[in-house]
Amino acid sequence: MLELYNFDKSTCSQKARICLAEKKLEWSNRRVDLAGEENLSPAYLALNPNGVVPTLVHDGRAIIESTVICEYLDEIYPHEPRLAPEDAMVRAEMRVWLRYIDEVPSMAIRVPTFQRIKLPQFKKMSAREFDAYADRNPLRKPFLRRMGRGGFSREDVDMAIEQLDQSLERMESALAGGAWLVGDCYSIADICMAPLLQRLEDLDMAEMWRATRPRVGEWYARIRARPAYGVAFYPGSLLAD
Numbered sequence: 071m072l073e074l075y076n077f078d079k080s081t082c083s084q085k086a087r088i089c090l091a092e093k094k095l096e097w098s099n100r101r102v103d104l105a106g107e108e109n110l111s112p113a114y115l116a117l118n119p120n121g122v123v124p125t126l127v128h129d130g131r132a133i134i135e136s137t138v139i140c141e142y143l144d145e146i147y148p149h150e151p152r153l154a155p156e157d158a159m160v161r162a163e164m165r166v167w168l169r170y171i172d173e174v175p176s177m178a179i180r181v182p183t184f185q186r187i188k189l190p191q192f193k194k195m196s197a198r199e200f201d202a203y204a205d206r207n208p209l210r211k212p213f214l215r216r217m218g219r220g221g222f223s224r225e226d227v228d229m230a231i232e233q234l235d236q237s238l239e240r241m242e243s244a245l246a247g248g249a250w251l252v253g254d255c256y257s258i259a260d261i262c263m264a265p266l267l268q269r270l271e272d273l274d275m276a277e278m279w280r281a282t283r284p285r286v287g288e289w290y291a292r293i294r295a296r297p298a299y300g301v302a303f304y305p306g307s308l309l310a311d
């Protein structure tokens with residue numbers, strides 16, 4: 071049995087949901103209430119000590135990290151569509167993308183997201199309440215402390231935009247070689263990038279690629295046209311919903 075602990079609007083959860091939909095797998099939805107801090111409850115921390123979503127529970131055993139979850143699902147359910155390239159060298163290229171996506175754009179996207187969504191809530195907290203909230207987050211404490219109740223500095227916002235811009239530029243150049251990030255093979259690299267572009271669009275930041283990066287625009291249209299995309303992004307899963 072597959073259970074996915076996830077949250078509708080979380081980009082990391084969306085990565086895992088696209089993967090499950092691509093593989094047409096049956097799974098039980100375990101919705102985690104982030105606003106209610108269910109992710110920081112002892113029961114959830116026992117599954118995921120980082121206190122973040124998603125977590126996949128397969129026959130009672132927990133697997134964390136969205137990218138790891140995607141690779142795991144493709145490995146244990148090797149039916150079509152395969153989501154990793156057959157060739158070891160090309161698979162390594164995909165993994166290079168996955169490390170980069172985890173380290174750079176997935177981190178950077180949190181800055182404009184938190185500025186837009188969380189800042190109004192944080193502003194209502196007292197200093198003591200905010201510090202206690204930051205301290206309860208096993209993984210996000212430094213990030214939250216840096217943001218503070220007043221929001222990120224101009225420099226932090228600019229740095230995040232620069233990193234997102236770099237990611238889009240790398241995509242534009244990779245897509246000169248084929249329809250997908252790793253040549254002609256639709257893969258987990260595409261799946262992990264897609265929710266980040268959806269988020270940029272939801273944050274009214276799609277101009278970062280619309281006029282200037284045509285291959286990215288075409289890639290985005292292609293991935294959104296896949297049936298799995300519509301399954302993963304059900305009504306209520308977008309920032310604006």
Ligand SMILES: N[C@@H](CCC(=O)N[C@@H](CS)C(=O)NCC(=O)O)C(=O)O
Binds near residue numbers: 083121134
């Ligand atoms: N590297 C982790 C990151 C997971 C992560 O940061 N999840 C966010 C949502 S996208 C979260 O749970 N945030 C908790 C919160 O916002 O309170 C993964 O890819 O699974």
